[in-house]
Amino acid sequence: ETGVTQTPRHLVMGMTNKKSLKCEQHLGHNAMYWYKQSAKKPLELMFVYNFKEQTENNSVPSRFSPECPNSSHLFLHLHTLQPEDSALYLCASSHRLGQGDSLYEQYFGPGTRLTVT
Amino acid sequence: GDSVTQMEGPVTLSEEAFLTINCTYTATGYPSLFWYVQYPGEGLQLLLKATKADDKGSNKGFEATYRKETTSFHLEKGSVQVSDSAVYFCALIIIQGAQKLVFGQGTRLTINP
Numbered sequence: 167e168t169g170v171t172q173t174p175r176h177l178v179m180g181m182t183n184k185k186s187l188k189c190e191q192h193l194g195h196n197a198m199y200w201y202k203q204s205a206k207k208p209l210e211l212m213f214v215y216n217f218k219e220q221t222e223n224n225s226v227p228s229r230f231s232p233e234c235p236n237s238s239h240l241f242l243h244l245h246t247l248q249p250e251d252s253a254l255y256l257c258a259s260s261h262r263l264g265q266g267d268s269l270y271e272q273y274f275g276p277g278t279r280l281t282v283t
Numbered sequence: 284g285d286s287v288t289q290m291e292g293p294v295t296l297s298e299e300a301f302l303t304i305n306c307t308y309t310a311t312g313y314p315s316l317f318w319y320v321q322y323p324g325e326g327l328q329l330l331l332k333a334t335k336a337d338d339k340g341s342n343k344g345f346e347a348t349y350r351k352e353t354t355s356f357h358l359e360k361g362s363v364q365v366s367d368s369a370v371y372f373c374a375l376i377i378i379q380g381a382q383k384l385v386f387g388q389g390t391r392l393t394i395n396p
Contacts, residue, residue, distance in 0.1 A: 271329055
């Protein structure tokens with residue numbers, strides 16, 4: 167059990183649809199992350215939240231909108247996506263900087279496989 | 284900028300063969316180094332880590348030594364199993380600053396019985 171869950175596991179959406187990805191962590195962590203994993207490309211960090219505050223936006227297009235209502239939940243709202251946005255979207259969580267030896271270890275969820283048609 | 288370079292895949296081996304997956308890095312600070320593994324249909328799992336030079340991380344028969352002089356963190360296993368088939372990612376994190384994981388491109392490993 168990874169302690170990080172993501173729903174849905176698979177999503178097919180049209181370019182005009184609006185959908186949301188959900189991530190939940192049960193590990194007591196304070197930081198949460200969204201990554202994009204495309205074929206033949208390294209994992210790309212998209213957003214970082216630390217204590218519900220967004221601390222990193224890695225030049226992500228505005229058609230991706232993150233939301234972090236509390237330290238346990240993270241959402242990624244999607245609208246007017248493009249076919250090149252099809253990818254595996256991974257959520258991760260970790261302790262925040264400064265809390266001890268295992269603080270830099272990020273725990274990943276299983277991902278949402280997104281297909282944009 | 285900080286970066287990680289892994290050997291090109293895919294890598295195909297027979298069961299019980301010796302495995303090496305090369306990983307080198309460039310970093311402006313003093314990184315911690317990680318190997319993550321992704322089994323089919325799953326997210327990434329931390330396999331092992333090393334936080335300072337000459338540290339050796341180990342787990343499930345896999346080992347990697349943090350070599351500052353060669354800026355490397357090669358993954359090794361003496362005798363692989365079919366169940367080791369997965370994608371392996373080398374990664375670094377800079378402790379000072381934004382605490383961002385920087386990943387290599389991943390190496391797909393297939394073990395044949």
